[in-house]
Amino acid sequence: MYIQSATKEFINDLISSGKREDGRALDQYREIKLTKGVIENAEGSAMALFGNTKVLAGVKIGIGEPMKDKPNEGNIMTSAELLPMASAEYEMGPPSPDAIEVARVIDRGIRAAGMIDTSSLFIEKDKVWEIFIDVYVLNYDGNLFDAGTTAAVTALLSARMPKLEGESVVREGLNSKLKTNNTVTSCTFAKAANKIFIDPDANEEEFMDTRITIANDGKEIRAMQKGLWGGMTAKELEYATDLSFEKHKELKSIINKTLGE
Amino acid sequence: MGSTQDKPQLMINGKRLDGRGPADLRSIKIEPNVVKNAAGSAYIEWGKNKIIAAVHGPKEALPKHFADPERAIIKCRYMMAPFSSLEEHGRTGPNRRSIEISKVTKEVFENVVMLELFPNTEIDIFVEVLQGDGGTRAAGITAAAVAMALSGIPMTDIPYAVSAGKIGDTVVLDMDKLEDNYSDADMPVAVKPLDNEILLLQMDGSFTKEQLKQAISMITDAGKAIREVQEKAIRKPYEQIIEKYQK
Numbered sequence: 001m002y003i004q005s006a007t008k009e010f011i012n013d014l015i016s017s018g019k020r021e022d023g024r025a026l027d028q029y030r031e032i033k034l035t036k037g038v039i040e041n042a043e044g045s046a047m048a049l050f051g052n053t054k055v056l057a058g059v060k061i062g063i064g065e066p067m068k069d070k071p072n073e074g075n076i077m078t079s080a081e082l083l084p085m086a087s088a089e090y091e092m093g094p095p096s097p098d099a100i101e102v103a104r105v106i107d108r109g110i111r112a113a114g115m116i117d118t119s120s121l122f123i124e125k126d127k128v129w130e131i132f133i134d135v136y137v138l139n140y141d142g143n144l145f146d147a148g149t150t151a152a153v154t155a156l157l158s159a160r161m162p163k164l165e166g167e168s169v170v171r172e173g174l175n176s177k178l179k180t181n182n183t184v185t186s187c188t189f190a191k192a193a194n195k196i197f198i199d200p201d202a203n204e205e206e207f208m209d210t211r212i213t214i215a216n217d218g219k220e221i222r223a224m225q226k227g228l229w230g231g232m233t234a235k236e237l238e239y240a241t242d243l244s245f246e247k248h249k250e251l252k253s254i255i256n257k258t259l260g261e
Numbered sequence: 262m263g264s265t266q267d268k269p270q271l272m273i274n275g276k277r278l279d280g281r282g283p284a285d286l287r288s289i290k291i292e293p294n295v296v297k298n299a300a301g302s303a304y305i306e307w308g309k310n311k312i313i314a315a316v317h318g319p320k321e322a323l324p325k326h327f328a329d330p331e332r333a334i335i336k337c338r339y340m341m342a343p344f345s346s347l348e349e350h351g352r353t354g355p356n357r358r359s360i361e362i363s364k365v366t367k368e369v370f371e372n373v374v375m376l377e378l379f380p381n382t383e384i385d386i387f388v389e390v391l392q393g394d395g396g397t398r399a400a401g402i403t404a405a406a407v408a409m410a411l412s413g414i415p416m417t418d419i420p421y422a423v424s425a426g427k428i429g430d431t432v433v434l435d436m437d438k439l440e441d442n443y444s445d446a447d448m449p450v451a452v453k454p455l456d457n458e459i460l461l462l463q464m465d466g467s468f469t470k471e472q473l474k475q476a477i478s479m480i481t482d483a484g485k486a487i488r489e490v491q492e493k494a495i496r497k498p499y500e501q502i503i504e505k506y507q508k
Contacts, residue, residue, distance in 0.1 A: 039311065039392045042344035052297045056391065058344025079353060084338060085315035085387035087298050092338050094354070132350040134343050136391070138313060139296050171347060 011207045016193045020204070022051070026197040027243055029250070034150065034258040036158040043171065044159025044178065046258070048151035051201060052141035054086075057133060057151035059159045061178070063169060064130035066122070074121020074128040078107035080135040080148060087140040087202075101227070106135060106148045106186070108223040109215030113184035115156065120179055123164065131156075131178075142201035145213045145225075146251075149186035154255050156180060184222055185251040186215045187244035196236055198243065212237070214244040218252065268443045271428045277440065283433045284479050286423070286486060289400075291407055291494035299387075301412030303494060305404035308437055309394035314404035316412040319382035327383070332376035337367035339388040339401055346393055362398045363388075369402055369422070369451045369460045375415040384414060395438035396424045399449045402461070403487060410495045419495075420460055421487040422451035425476035427466060432475045434483055446472075450480050454488055457481050 011021065018026055030051030039045035044059035064075055080103035084090045095103075110116070110133070121129035133155065135148045159178040162171045190200035190208035200208055210230030215223040221241060226232070232240075271278060281287070287308030296302035299315035322328035339362040343351040355363075370386060386409070388401035399422035406419045426436040427446035436444055446466025453460055459477075468476065 039342075039344055040309065041347045041392050041394075045344065054296075056342075058342060058391075060344045060350035062349050079343075081353065083387065083389055084385065085296050085299055085302070085313070085317065085389065088317060088320070092336075130350075132343065134353070136342060136389070138389075139298050141297070169349075 007203060008207055011203055012193050015195050015197065015204075015207075018195065020197065022201070026195060029199045029247070030201070032150070032251075032254055034154055034254055036154055036258050042155075043162065044155040044157075046151045046154035046158065048147045048154070050141075050143055050147040050150075050199060052139055053143060053147045053201075054137075054139040055144065055147040055151045056136040056138055057148065057155040058136070059152075059155045059178075060132045060134075061159065061162050062130050062132070063123070063164070064128060065126055066128045070118070071125075072122050073118040075130040076107065076111060076116060076118065076133065077130065078103050078110070078133040078135070078152065080106065080137065080144070082137045082140070082144075086137045090140070101225075102144045102148055103135065105145050105213055105223070105225045106152050107133070108225070109149055109184045109186050110152065110156070113182055113215065113217045113222040115153070115180055115182055115184050117179060117181060140202060142203075142205045143188050143199050145188045146186045146199060149184070149215065150251060150255065153184055154258055157183065157255065157259055182217045183252050183255060184215055184217045185248045185255075186213055187240070187247045188213045189240045189243075191230055191232055191236065196232075196240060198247070212240055214241055216244055216248055218245070218248050269439070271440055271443060272431060277428075277433065279437070283431050284482070286435050286483050287437065289403075289487065289490045291404060291490055293407065293411055293494045293497050299408070299412070300414070301408040301410065303404045303407040303411065305400050305407075307396065307400035307403070308435075309392060310390070310397055310400045311392040312397060312401050312404055313387075313389045313391065314401055314408045315387045316384065316405070316408045316414065317387070318384040318412075319379040319414065322381060322383040328381045330380050333374070333379035333382045333384050335367050335370050335374065335376070335384050335386060337363045337370070337386040337388070339363040339366055339390070339398065341390040341393055341397070345390050362401075365461050365463065366398065366402055366405065369420055370405070370409065372460050373416045373418050373420055373453060374409065375417065378415060393438070395436050395441040396449065399423050399451070402451050403491065407491050407494050410491075411498070418453045418455045419488070419491055420451050420453050421484055421491060422449060422461060423480055423483055423487060424449035425480050427468065427472060427476075432472050432479065434479045448476060450477070452481060452484055454484050457484075
């Protein structure tokens with residue numbers, strides 16, 4: 001998003017003195033609101049609000065063919081749609097590179113953490129369960145990575161597992177849950193004016209020159225993605241990693257509360 | 262419209278499976294301004310349908326050769342989320358059905374929006390179906406009309422839409438997905454309530470002349486209730502402001 005140079009200067013002054021537009025601390029998330037089961041027709045779903053960023057994730061489970069290189073494993077497919085209504089800057093048309101990056105970073109965290117045991121999705125030769133995760137961005141105000149991962153993970157954790165009866169997939173009236181192994185969370189940091197701050201909003205994203213997303217499962221780092229042209233020191237990376245484990249507890253407790261556990 | 266095989270009984274003693282009579286609407290709720298970045302937006306729950314409509318603009322028309330020096334152009338995108346149905350995962354991106362619905366939705370608003378006030382600009386209407394259960398285009402238009410009104414773009418009237426259909430020989434209003442799958446006719450209609458002019462009409466199946474007349478009058482009768490829900494949603498943000506300043 002294009003912000004005026006006056007706004008840029010203003011944010012620069014704020015960040016330099018350790019403050020932010022909405023009064024948050026540099027290591028503080030915006031208010032997070034999480035709701036599960038918003039789309040009854042989907043096997044799993046969740047809506048995540050990070051401030052004004054609004055993301056809906058839907059999970060559908062169906063039958064498909066395994067990948068050629070993994071004949072005994074099911075598939076996970078993650079897509080992200082930056083809906084044109086979500087921002088004046090988003091265009092109609094095929095997924096933009098930004099949307100593809102968001103989808104791939106969310107996918108990587110979930111996959112690398114082994115949240116879903118893909119070998120348990122194997123049915124028989126050439127027949128496996130396929131899990132589709134669709135992340136729908138309804139309103140953009142920065143940090144789609146964390147909002148998207150939180151929504152997608154909550155949708156997976158609350159998803160029901162369909163049943164195969166003969167050739168047809170039964171999706172209704174079931175209480176079997178999709179088997180999951182852990183809860184992965186994602187923490188995105190921005191760097192600008194030599195400060196590291198978590199959960200950038202749209203104005204801050206315009207202003208930042210470095211971005212890093214760290215996904216962990218509470219025990220280990222599972223996926224990382226650095227973005228933009230700026231660099232960061234090893235010390236800064238260490239700071240971000242430590243904080244991401246602290247924030248994992250915070251995010252996980254929000255997820256668990258939403259799931260009613 | 263669907264297969265006649267294994268057809269479930271959709272009407273028992275004049276009542277439909279969800280307990281409605283032939284001329285009853287499903288419950289309709291509209292929440293205004295759900296998309297902060299849009300000029301106007303609305304979330305509608307119409308039965309089990311869950312749809313967000315949003316309006317952006319007026320803004321510079323792009324590509325530039327699309328611009329009309331006499332009036333604004335409208336672009337519309339109607340899309341169903343891949344997780345919106347109980348069946349298989351849908352495909353992302355437009356298909357022939359969604360392109361047609363986008364077009365007829367656009368045409369409804371070309372009638373009521375005062376385009377001549379905004380030459381050389383475009384107004385975007387987005388209708389995203391998050392969950393579909395029959396009648397999504399009608400619900401989408403009803404929500405988009407609220408979004409347009411909230412955007413402040415002047416309209417000559419606030420249109421609404423609802424579909425009528427036929428189960429056996431009974432004309433019914435507002436069919437859900439199951440009814441639609443086994444119905445004998447389906448007809449979504451958008452209406453401009455000031456003069457009951459029809460702005461959208463699509464139909465397939467079979468209607469006698471009398472049944473068509475009955476269906477249209479069912480739709481315009483239901484229009485009053487739909488309009489009430491729309492007006493309530495449009496007033497809500499302003500009522501909140503008034504309340505705030507009266508304190």
